[in-house]
Amino acid sequence: MITQGVQVTGRCSVCGGTTTCDVGQFSDDGTLCWGTEGRCADCSNGWCEQDSGLVTPENIRQALLQEHGAARLRLSGDLLSLAPVLQALRSARELSLYEARVQATQLAKTGLIGTHVEMEILAVHLRRRSIVVNVETEA
């Protein structure tokens, strides 16, 4: 299971106390999911939210990137054709052909950047089409 999480602290909207919140992304059979679960140390305020989809709330992404750094997805080896890459990107991210072309070109040149879970899921889709890629963690 591909997963990454981080604990963030905040201020309680009910009593003004300190909240701790576990946020994270994970892969559920190749589908990108995210979750947030928090509670207040000083009152009974608590919440739990989880969803899946192509877009993770930006505050969760930023918390993960800040704590763990970004991941870079790279092609390893030569690519004979961009066509399978385009297909993989489009099926993984529901991109238009134009968007897929931009991302495929970027992938071939410098690699794609995102959170660890986002890049690992993309890697799974690409490997399904026999495209050899690896995921590096940015320092």
Ligand SMILES: [Zn+2]
């Ligand atoms: Zn509270």
